[in-house]
Amino acid sequence: MEYGIVVALICAILTYINLDENLCSKIKILNKNKDKNCCHEIGVSKNKIYIITSIVFLSSFVACVSIIQDVSNNLNIIKMNIALICLAGAAAMDYREHRIPNIYPLVLSLSAIICLGIGYFNNQQLK
Numbered sequence: 001m002e003y004g005i006v007v008a009l010i011c012a013i014l015t016y017i018n019l020d021e022n023l024c025s026k027i028k029i030l031n032k033n034k035d036k037n038c039c040h041e042i043g044v045s046k047n048k049i050y051i052i053t054s055i056v057f058l059s060s061f062v063a064c065v066s067i068i069q070d071v072s073n074n075l076n077i078i079k080m081n082i083a084l085i086c087l088a089g090a091a092a093m094d095y096r097e098h099r100i101p102n103i104y105p106l107v108l109s110l111s112a113i114i115c116l117g118i119g120y121f122n123n124q125q126l127k
Helices: 002-019 022-028 046-070 073-096 103-121
Strands: none
Touching: 002 046, 022 073, 046 073, 073 103
C-alpha cells in the first residue's frame, strides 16, 4: 500500500511539474532544447492543473495497487511502475506542449535493458 502511494505521488509530482509552465521553465532539464518556432504550448489554469494532478494521483494509485496484487514477480512490478511513471510525465507534457520529450523513451529503454539483464542473471521465468 505504501509503495502504491509513493509511485502515485511521483506520478502526480511529475504531472504537476510538466503542466505548470512557470515551474517547468525554471527546471531547465525539461525545456533545454525547446523549439523557438513551436507555438503549440497552451496555458493551463491552476484549477485545471490541480484537477488533472488529482486524477493522475488517484488513477496511478489504483493502477499501482492493481499491479502489486496481480503480478507475482517483483522485477515485473518494478518494470510496470517505471512505465506508469514515464507515461504520466509524457502524457502531461503532451497535453501542454503537444510533444513528448526524448527523456521518457530513453528512461523506458534504459530501464528495460537493465531489468532484462537483471532478469537474465536471476533466471527470471516468463509467466
